[in-house]
Amino acid sequence: MAREQKFVSAVAAVDEYSEELEVFLRLISGVLSERFQQAELILVLTAGQERNRETIKKYFKDNPSGLLISIVTLDPGTGLEMAMNAGRDLAIGDYIYEFDDIHVDYEPSVISEAYDRCIADGLDIVTARNDRPVKFSSRMFYRVYNALAGAGKDLGPSSFRVLSRRAVNRIKSLGVYIPYRKAVYRNAGLQEASFVYSSTDKTGKSRHSIKKERGDLAVDSFIYFTDLMEKMSIAICLTFFAIAVGVIIYIIVSLLTDEKLISGWVSIMGFLSIGFTGLFGLITIVIKYLSVLVNLSFSRQQYLIRDIEKISGV
Numbered sequence: 418m419a420r421e422q423k424f425v426s427a428v429a430a431v432d433e434y435s436e437e438l439e440v441f442l443r444l445i446s447g448v449l450s451e452r453f454q455q456a457e458l459i460l461v462l463t464a465g466q467e468r469n470r471e472t473i474k475k476y477f478k479d480n481p482s483g484l485l486i487s488i489v490t491l492d493p494g495t496g497l498e499m500a501m502n503a504g505r506d507l508a509i510g511d512y513i514y515e516f517d518d519i520h521v522d523y524e525p526s527v528i529s530e531a532y533d534r535c536i537a538d539g540l541d542i543v544t545a546r547n548d549r550p551v552k553f554s555s556r557m558f559y560r561v562y563n564a565l566a567g568a569g570k571d572l573g574p575s576s577f578r579v580l581s582r583r584a585v586n587r588i589k590s591l592g593v594y595i596p597y598r599k600a601v602y603r604n605a606g607l608q609e610a611s612f613v614y615s616s617t618d619k620t621g622k623s624r625h626s627i628k629k630e631r632g633d634l635a636v637d638s639f640i641y642f643t644d645l646m647e648k649m650s651i652a653i654c655l656t657f658f659a660i661a662v663g664v665i666i667y668i669i670v671s672l673l674t675d676e677k678l679i680s681g682w683v684s685i686m687g688f689l690s691i692g693f694t695g696l697f698g699l700i701t702i703v704i705k706y707l708s709v710l711v712n713l714s715f716s717r718q719q720y721l722i723r724d725i726e727k728i729s730g731v
Contacts, residue, residue: 424455425532426510429519430500431462431469438472441519446482448528457485461504463495474728490724498598503722505585513580515598522547522618523576531579534610541584542602542609544575547616562600565648572603575611583607 427445431438449456462469470488477486489507491500501515512535514528527545534543551559551574559573566572580588584607588598602609 420454421452421532422454423511424457424509425449425453425512425514426457426459426508427514427516428459428461428501428504428508429516430497430504431460431466431519432497432500433466435469435519437519437521438469439476441516441521442473442476443480444521444525445514445516445528446477446480446484448525449484450482452529452532455485457487457508457510459487459489459504459507461489461491461500463491463493463500466490470726477728486728488726488728489722490726491722501598505580506589507725508585511582513582513585514577515580516577518576520618522549522616523614524617527614528577530612530614531577534612535579535581538610539608540610541581541587541607542578544578544609544611546573546575546611546613547618548613549616549618566600566604572599573611575599576614578602 427449429441429445445458449458460473470490473486473488477484487507489503491503495503497517501517505513505515512532514531523545531543531545534540555574563572580602584602584605587605587607588601
């Protein structure tokens with residue numbers, strides 16, 4: 418089969434030392450060099466990962482691939498989302514693969530299939546995910562998120578994706594800071610599709626093992642991309658308003674029926690309910706105001722590149 422003329426980039430985040438790194442390098446470099454005439458591989462590391470750096474350099478020294486290889490080093494503690502943003506911003510390909518995880522549970526043909534679907538159907542984003550059961554916590558997150566986001570397109574788990582250059586340009590126009598790429602991609606009005614492949618991993622290995630980061634990302638996603646906080650504030654505000662109305666009705670009924678009012682109860686409940694109604698009403702306004710500031714924060718740079726090392730893949 419003739420190799421594709423389009424220039425393709427592949428971006429992968431390597432967050433800690435893994436025995437699977439060489440497996441990933443062998444798979445992705447093999448597919449890219451066989452399928453495309455010109456391709457680059459961008460591997461994003463956080464500072465202090467010398468062992469990974471040496472593994473990468475040794476692999477391509479022993480296994481020439483013809484690819485353009487870039488090893489990008491970020492500050493320690495840079496999260497997955499920012500690492501992938503940095504790699505994508507540096508990519509120059511007409512199409513860009515995003516590998517959030519170097520854990521491989523797919524055949525090489527799956528990588529080609531994602532690209533083929535982009536080309537054949539004129540899509541901007543194609544996402545691949547495995548057929549393994551989704552963890553309960555992830556399933557609940559996506560269910561709640563999709564119910565609150567109201568984007569018309571459900572978000573779900575993914576293994577990797579392919580982006581067109583048009584998609585990358587659209588995303589960059591939204592701002593530098595992208596806190597949760599999947600949500601931004603889903604809300605950018607792009608042509609997209611997804612497909613399910615049969616996982617080759619029978620061990621049940623968990624992807625994205627950094628639980629704290631994933632938990633923080635889930636909370637941030639609800640704040641950035643849904644109106645959950647606003648709805649909660651409105652609900653509490655309406656609850657206290659209903660209590661205030663109930664207290665007023667109780668006072669009116671007691672006066673009309675000559676029923677003796679409970680001493681002190683009416684004034685305390687009336688004060689508290691009316692006070693909390695005003696408080697949560699004010700909180701609702703503040704949350705709306707903060708949402709504007711959150712949108713403005715998308716223009717901030719959130720990662721710092723310490724070093725970019727180019728190595729020969731020939």
